[in-house]
Every structure is written in C-alpha cells, then in structure tokens.
Amino acid sequence: MQKYKIFPTDYNVHEQTFLNKHYRISFSSIVKVNLSYARSVHRNAKNHTRYLVKYVKTMKTVLGFQVFRAIFAASYGQVMETKERIIRKASELFYQYGIRSVSMDELASSLNISKRTIYETFKDKEEILLSVISAMKAQRKADFESLVSDASNVIEVFIAIIEIHQTVPACCDRFYDEIHRYYPRVSRFIHDLNKENNRKLRSFLKNGIKQGYVRDDLNVKVAAFLVEESTFTYAFANQRKRPKFSYHELFYTMMINFLRGISTTKGIEIIDDYLAKKRNKTNK
Numbered sequence: 001m002q003k004y005k006i007f008p009t010d011y012n013v014h015e016q017t018f019l020n021k022h023y024r025i026s027f028s029s030i031v032k033v034n035l036s037y038a039r040s041v042h043r044n045a046k047n048h049t050r051y052l053v054k055y056v057k058t059m060k061t062v063l064g065f066q067v068f069r070a071i072f073a074a075s076y077g078q079v080m081e082t083k084e085r086i087i088r089k090a091s092e093l094f095y096q097y098g099i100r101s102v103s104m105d106e107l108a109s110s111l112n113i114s115k116r117t118i119y120e121t122f123k124d125k126e127e128i129l130l131s132v133i134s135a136m137k138a139q140r141k142a143d144f145e146s147l148v149s150d151a152s153n154v155i156e157v158f159i160a161i162i163e164i165h166q167t168v169p170a171c172c173d174r175f176y177d178e179i180h181r182y183y184p185r186v187s188r189f190i191h192d193l194n195k196e197n198n199r200k201l202r203s204f205l206k207n208g209i210k211q212g213y214v215r216d217d218l219n220v221k222v223a224a225f226l227v228e229e230s231t232f233t234y235a236f237a238n239q240r241k242r243p244k245f246s247y248h249e250l251f252y253t254m255m256i257n258f259l260r261g262i263s264t265t266k267g268i269e270i271i272d273d274y275l276a277k278k279r280n281k282t283n284k
Contacts, residue, residue, distance in 0.1 A: 082113070082117065082121055083121050083122075083131075085111055086107070086111065086118060086121060086122065086128065087128070087131050087132055087135050089107065089110055089111050090102070090107055090128050090129070090131075090132055091132045091135065091136070093106070093107060093110065094129065094132060094171075094172075094175060095169060095171040095172060095175060096169075096171075096172060097172060098172045098174035098175060098178055099125070099129060099174075099175065099178045099179065099182075099183070100174075100178055100182065101174075104118055104119075104125065107128075126183045126185055126186060129179070129183055129186050130185060130186050130189060133186060133189060133190060133193070134189075137193055143164065144157075144161075147160045147161065153208070153211050153213050153267075153270070154204060154205070154207060154208035154211060154213055154214060155208070155213045155259065155263060155267045155270045155271060156270065157204075158255070158259050159259075159270070159271070159274050161255075162251075162252060162255050162256065162259075165248065165251050165252070165255075166248050166252060170246065170247035170248065176190075194228055197228060198224050198225065198228055201224040201227055201228070202220050202221065202224045205218065205220045205223055205224060205262070206220055208262075208267075212264060212266055213263060213264055213266055213267035213270070214262050214263060214264065214267060215262055215263065215264055218262050223258075223262055226258060227255075227258070230251060230254050230255065230258070233250065233254070256271070256275070259271055
C-alpha cells in the first residue's frame with residue numbers, strides 16, 4: 001500500500017473544509033483500513049464529524065483516503081439533505097406563524113424527525129433563522145440574475161419582479177418585527193443585506209437611465225430607498241391597524257405607480273402595454 005505524506009490534491013471543497021478543520025495528525029505508520037468501522041460510520045452518518053475525525057486518524061494509505069471519500073460523500077449528502085429539509089420547513093412555518101410561535105418540538109414533529117437531530121444540525125433557532133434568510137438571499141439573487149439575462153431593459157425586469165411578488169406567499173406580520181426584537185445576529189445580517197441590495201439597485205437604476213427607460217433627473221439614492229422600504233410597508237401598517245387589502249395588492253399598486261413615476265416616455269409605453277394586457281386577461 002502506498003503511504004501518504006500529505007493528502008492528495010483532488011479532493012473537493014467540502015472534503016477540503018473538513019480536512020483543514022480536523023486534520024491535525026502525523027502519518028508515521030501504516031494502519032490497516034478497518035472496513036467494518038467504515039460501515040459503522042455510514043450507519044451513523046448524522047454524527048459524521050465525530051466518526052470521521054476518528055477515522056481520518058487511521059487513514060495512512062491510498063485505500064484509506066478512498067474509503068474516507070466514500071464515507072464522507074454518503075454522510076455529507078445525508079446531513080445536507082436533512083439540513084435543507086429543516087431550512088425549507090422552518091421557512092414555511094416562520095413565514096406563516098412567526099418565529100417565536102414555532103417551537104423546536106413543532107418543527108421536529110412537522111419533519112418527522114427528533115429534536116435531537118435538529119440540534120445536531122443547528123446550534124439554536126437563530127442559526128436556523130439565519131440559514132433561512134441566507135437561502136432566501138441566494139434564491140432572490142439567482143432569480144434576479146435570471147431576469148436580467150432574459151429581459152431587454154430594466155422596465156421589463158421590474159415588471160417581472162412585480163409578477164413574481166403576486167405569487168409569493170406574504171410573510172406573517174410579526175416575522176420581521178420578531179427578528180429585530182429577539183434575533184440580533186439575523187437583524188445585523190438583514191441590515192447588511194439591505195445595504196448590499198441598495199447598492200445593486202442604485203446601479204440597476206443608473207443602468208436604466210443609460211438605456212433611456214428611466215428619467216435622468218431621478219434621485220437614484222431616494223428611489224432605491226423607496227423600493228427597499230416597500231417590502232416592509234405592509235408589515236409596519238399591520239402592526240398599527242390591519243389594512244383592508246392584501247400585501248400583494250399593496251405591493252402591486254405601489255410598484256406600478258413608482259415605476260411609471262421614474263420612467264421616461266419609452267418606459268411608460270412598456271408599462272401601459274403590460275397593464276393593457278393584464279386588463280384584457282382579467283376581462284376574459
């Protein structure tokens with residue numbers, strides 16, 4: 001068997017992260033690969049870190065690394081599947097009922113897993129919430145990039161975003177309030193995220209001016225601020241007095257009028273054509 005002085009260079013990013021974090025041993029001797037132990041690792045994949053650290057300490061051969069790779073792939077895949085399921089279900093429940101109204105027991109029960117499994121995957125509820133917001137950020141980024149690549153101008157992108165918001169479930173009015181009151185790490189993350197979004201939105205609006213679809217006298221900084229704040233307007237209104245209209249109605253009305261207000265004649269023509277088609281579709 002070939003002895004490894006160092007690990008090979010072809011491991012993937014997840015393996016590399018694991019090895020960089022846990023590899024603190026010397027390879028002075030060859031230890032026989034224990035396949036029965038490898039199988040026990042696979043059966044206990046949710047405890048993969050503890051088992052794999054122990055197993056890496058016996059890995060002195062090419063075969064040892066190959067076994068490690070097979071074990072890691074199986075255990076990492078199972079752990080990531082569980083993690084993604086928890087994030088999806090937590091997102092659904094937090095949005096619908098609020099964060100503090102959903103206990104870890106209820107989350108575990110809705111997934112048909114134990115509460116211990118959740119705590120083996122996440123430190124606490126705030127870490128779950130942070131993962132929920134991070135996943136939301138990644139999805140919105142992917143959606144926006146897809147819209148930009150498919151549309152021919154900024155007005156079409158705005159209209160597509162308005163359409164998407166008509167199908168996205170509105171979150172519970174307590175959702176953001178509870179984040180800012182009780183979850184400081186997530187609140188800071190959202191604050192930084194909003195700053196990043198604001199920068200991108202200002203750049204996007206400036207591009208619209210160059211294209212000739214957005215007015216060149218527009219105060220881009222204020223306009224970007226208004227777009228960001230529109231997301232939270234309904235939640236703030238709900239805290240004072242429940243409006244007699246839905247979040248979707250509010251967002252649609254605000255954004256259509258905002259978009260017409262910042263557009264040139266060329267941009268308004270696209271918006272009016274969209275509204276006419278929408279009316280015709282509704283009247284059919």
